[in-house]
Amino acid sequence: MLRFLLSRLGQSVFILIGVTVITFALAFLVPADPVRMIAGRSASPATVENIRHQLGLDRPVPEQYVRYVTRLVHGDLGRSYMQKTQVSTLIASRLPATLLLMAGAIFFELLIGLTAGIWAATRRGHFSDQAVMVASFVGVSAPQFLVGLLLLYVFANLLNLFPLGGYGDLHHLILPALTLGIGGGGWYSRVMRSSMADVLRQDYIRTARAKGLKERKVVLVHGLRNAILPVVAMVGLDIGIFMSGAVVVESVYGWPGIGQLAWQAIQVIDIPIIMGVTLTAAVAIVLGNLLADLVTPFIDPRVRL
């Protein structure tokens, strides 16, 4: 257990160092000079040099990288060029909306994915199985903006059941979360179906049936516990992916999450924010994977870490 944890932590640290190198390099790919962007067009050469010196951008590149990492270790993601605020403050202010949307999206993904996947796996080869599989393909092939705008048009505009967008109570959450849940649910249901079908072929399931257990209990208690493992790994991955924000859905519904922050920053090429969000997401993806690994032995005691 400890050994596994240590080796996984080691890997994670390696990946995170790599991520900092790439986010750092991203800043040098940008053709625009950040100093010019801060100083404005009419700034005198002396002011420009002054700002360049203040930001440490006149130092050699390796030294700049070391400074960048040192600040990161102290929890300092730098300061936004445009908004003149700490990036960590900006990200923290978007965190509640992002976490709420993440929870809603994962809820719908699991609801759709588990129901459809189990339904299809217990009716292999039947019409309903094929119908679910076609529906799951439609779910994964539908562009998020189409699903989002369609739901918005039908449920908010025509039926007036939900607000047209914005952030606030549960009413605002349902459509954006459902939009994300439809796409993710499509993947989940495919994974769930094939995993459940494999489990239901195993001997212990036959034993459970032979001793007279109700089919419902066989599938939902004995089957599900093993069959859900690959889905748990997917949730771990999704936690990380949603931490970078759902740019498209947030833009369709005007949801003030990290995705919107990143999108606005990308449009004005506000590098510190882009670097900060990418890094936060990468950390979340690494942690999400680690979390999925740690949860697994609790669901399936045969798995030892």
Place this chain on the structure above:
Amino acid sequence: MSDAWKKFFRNRLALAGSLVIALIVLGGVGAPWLAPYDPHEQFFDGLTLEGAPLPPDAKFWLGTDLLGRDLFSRLLFGARTSLIIGIVANGAAVVIGTFLGLVAGFVRGWLGAAIMRFTDLMMAFPALLLAIALAAIFNPSLWIVALVIAMVNWVQIARVIYTQTTSLATREYIEATRALGANWPRLLFVHVLPHLLPTILVWSTLGIATTVLLEATLSFLGIGVRPPTPSWGGIIFESQSYFLDAPWLVFFPGIAVLLMALSFNLVGDALRDALDPTQRGR
């Protein structure tokens, strides 16, 4: 192989998908002859008296856009953009992924380890965010968008190819060929690569679906292929703010993207079923 094709042709969904793909290719390639109007012409009678776009009618089959241009003609020409990106971006991703996966799986050692750790690293990046950032930084043309998509999409293919190559590399026939004096490029490209073709075919097909969706998403955000080139995501981007009044401007191109991605997914999945014996019955 003939068994595999029989199996493929018995799959009705895959046939439907192939048909849709054929229609899209036909529509895109034949756009100059098939389109009822010039996609750039702004019709005087293409807008209402108040200047609003027209809903579908007998003259403009799918309605007109905000500038009074025929939506159906624009969709036909937009199919070209999606197809070009689908082929070029995905082709590049497949070539990069296959090459790196092959080398990592066959050469192993520090080079292989370095390549695979790099794919781990890429997996830890939010792909969409990376693509958006890159596309925004490099003022996108058709080719830049294709390049950006290839840069984020090669990773999965590399990992699949890597896994298969490592198992192929330990087979006896490889050892025998090596003993006969074949050098490693020959081993790799003449003796290993042909065995991977079914996998590459499956992933190329599935990859086009991902690519088309990513391109549409970038265009939807306004950082895809630049106007005046019609692209499906771009049409939605232009008309988004008007969408409650003119929903057809969003739904028709959106459904076109959906149909294209769906068809490639169905065909790719059927190919996997037909070509890969370990996936049988899943």
